[in-house]
Amino acid sequence: MRRWIVLVVVGVLLVIAGIVWILQGLNLLGQSGGMNGQHIWAIIGVICLIAGLGLAAVAMRARAQAGDSS
Numbered sequence: 001m002r003r004w005i006v007l008v009v010v011g012v013l014l015v016i017a018g019i020v021w022i023l024q025g026l027n028l029l030g031q032s033g034g035m036n037g038q039h040i041w042a043i044i045g046v047i048c049l050i051a052g053l054g055l056a057a058v059a060m061r062a063r064a065q066a067g068d069s070s
Contacts, residue, residue, distance in 0.1 A: 002063075003059075003062070004059040004060070004062045004063040004066070005059075007055055007056070007058065007059030007062070008055075008056050008059045008060065010052075010055060011052045011053065011054075011055035011056030011057075011059060012052065012056060013052070014048050014049070014051055014052025014055065015048075015049055015052035015053060015056070016052075017045075017048050017052075018044075018045045018046065018047070018048030018049030018050075018051075018052055019045065019049060020045070021035070021041045021042070021044055021045030021048060022041075022042050022045035022046060022049065023045075024036050024038075024041055024042075024045075025037075025038055025039055025040065025041030025042025025043070025044070025045055026039075026042050
């Protein structure tokens with residue numbers, strides 16, 4: 001499997017986890033539990049979201065460069 005595909009998948013998973021953690025940290029999911037309402041999880045979620053978007057962008061750039069050289 002191509003490396004950029006793996007990086008895109010990992011990036012998308014980080015984005016999804018980040019969104020869920022942001023929503024839980026801001027207590028917007030309407031659930032009860034240890035993460036809900038804890039603002040640290042919203043901060044961690046933002047960091048994961050940014051990292052996931054960055055990773056996916058790097059992977060797509062690598063894909064584009066690989067396509068140019070072929």
